[in-house]
Amino acid sequence: MDYFFTDEQKELQNLVRKVAQEKVKPVAAHYDQANEFPWELVKLFAELDLFRIFVDIDYDGMGGGVTDLCIVTEELSKACGGISLSVAASALGTFPVMISGTEDQKQKYLPDLAAGKHLAAFCLTEPDAGSDASAIKTRAVKKGDKYIINGRKHFITNGSIAKIYTVIASTDPDKGSRGATAFVVEDGTPGLSYGKKEDKMGIRASVTSEVIFEDCEVPVENVLGKEGQGFMVAMKTLDKSRPGVASQALGIAQGAFDAAIEYARQREQFGQAITSFQGIQFMLADMATQIEAARAMIYATARMIDNGMKNIARESAMCKLFASDVAMKVTTDALQIFGGYGYMKEYPAEKFMRDAKITQIYEGTNQIQRLVIARNLIRESASMTK
Ligand code: COS
Numbered sequence: 001m002d003y004f005f006t007d008e009q010k011e012l013q014n015l016v017r018k019v020a021q022e023k024v025k026p027v028a029a030h031y032d033q034a035n036e037f038p039w040e041l042v043k044l045f046a047e048l049d050l051f052r053i054f055v056d057i058d059y060d061g062m063g064g065g066v067t068d069l070c071i072v073t074e075e076l077s078k079a080c081g082g083i084s085l086s087v088a089a090s091a092l093g094t095f096p097v098m099i100s101g102t103e104d105q106k107q108k109y110l111p112d113l114a115a116g117k118h119l120a121a122f123c124l125t126e127p128d129a130g131s132d133a134s135a136i137k138t139r140a141v142k143k144g145d146k147y148i149i150n151g152r153k154h155f156i157t158n159g160s161i162a163k164i165y166t167v168i169a170s171t172d173p174d175k176g177s178r179g180a181t182a183f184v185v186e187d188g189t190p191g192l193s194y195g196k197k198e199d200k201m202g203i204r205a206s207v208t209s210e211v212i213f214e215d216c217e218v219p220v221e222n223v224l225g226k227e228g229q230g231f232m233v234a235m236k237t238l239d240k241s242r243p244g245v246a247s248q249a250l251g252i253a254q255g256a257f258d259a260a261i262e263y264a265r266q267r268e269q270f271g272q273a274i275t276s277f278q279g280i281q282f283m284l285a286d287m288a289t290q291i292e293a294a295r296a297m298i299y300a301t302a303r304m305i306d307n308g309m310k311n312i313a314r315e316s317a318m319c320k321l322f323a324s325d326v327a328m329k330v331t332t333d334a335l336q337i338f339g340g341y342g343y344m345k346e347y348p349a350e351k352f353m354r355d356a357k358i359t360q361i362y363e364g365t366n367q368i369q370r371l372v373i374a375r376n377l378i379r380e381s382a383s384m385t386k
Pocket of ligand 1: 132238362364371
């Protein structure tokens with residue numbers, strides 16, 4: 001299918017596809033097994049300007065928006081869903097500055113993030129506030145020209161390796177979601193430390209850890225948007241980044257499909273390649289169709305976002321819901337095509353399946369995506385009948 005990418009986007013796609021297949025794929029199993037962050041590859045991605053593509057041109061970015069970020073994430077995820085996250089998670093941590101930052105904040109933080117000199121991380125989730133994001137307990141108390149932050153964020157992608165943390169904390173607990181405020185906190189700020197590094201089922205090349213604030217002082221200049229707008233900053237950030245998770249799921253699904261069809265062409269049973277059996281053919285046909293449907297939805301939504309469409313919560317949630325469910329189904333079927341070999345770590349199928357699972361969970365579980373979609377549908381229906 002043709003997604004009508006510009007010549008520049010096709011060039012980007014070809015470049016990242018080549019890098020993913022030649023540099024990422026051969027080391028994906030190593031980083032997965034070692035549970036290690038791929039600093040060497042991140043350096044390469046920075047040299048190739050992959051951290052620049054989604055950042056606005058005024059701040060040393062390339063202005064490629066969500067579409068180009070999805071192209072990069074899809075291609076890298078075909079080779080490794082964990083390694084692709086080094087770019088995608090930094091984008092998630094960068095979006096709050098792009099969405100709500102002042103001119104000074106943008107000038108201060110975005111050029112280094114665009115250069116890949118620094119990574120960013122987004123800190124919303126807490127041990128007791130996952131789906132219920134407005135239940136955060138991390139407190140920020142204003143004292144003169146500073147805020148003192150106390151609390152614990154967990155399951156933070158890029159936690160401990162990022163330089164820039166965009167943090168949602170409560171400045172007025174009585175006000176719930178209207179009492180949250182977004183901040184930028186830099187690595188090295190006294191009172192900021194890192195806790196447990198998670199040992200995960202999948203995306204093991206990505207670092208996930210606790211981020212701890214103990215009397216962590218940040219200047220008032222580090223507030224993103226206005227006090228009390230933190231929940232909205234978080235929601236707008238997630239609206240913009242969920243198509244990125246969807247493209248990660250898409251890449252993982254495509255990678256698993258490519259491995260499965262190649263294996264099926266070579267694997268012989270009953271004296272013939274297993275691709276000659278209708279049981280396998282129908283599985284391949286369904287997998288490819290689902291992948292293409294996810295791709296169509298993701299790039300249509302990404303284009304919509306880049307064209308400035310305001311209310312994108314529903315479409316963005318739809319992308320993540322659909323693509324991550326496709327990834328889980330396709331990677332499970334790919335493993336089935338590999339049969340017993342698929343269950344073994346020597347073959348790539350089981351890693352695709354492990355990496356796929358998180359896409360149904362993070363940046364909002366798929367149950368939360370359904371809730372977002374339904375609320376928007378009902379609101380829209382009510383406004384049409386008024
Ligand atoms: N854009 C802008 N504003 C939004 C918004 C969006 N997409 N979604 C909600 N808001 C606003 C609402 O308009 C409301 O504003 P007012 O108080 O001015 O009316 C406010 O935010 C609260 O919204 P709502 O009542 O819908 O909040 P809920 O507590 O019911 O929760 C969900 C909303 C469940 C959708 C939210 O908590 C969520 O997305 N949870 C999942 C979080 C997540 O993805 N976690 C993963 C960690 S990040 S890796």
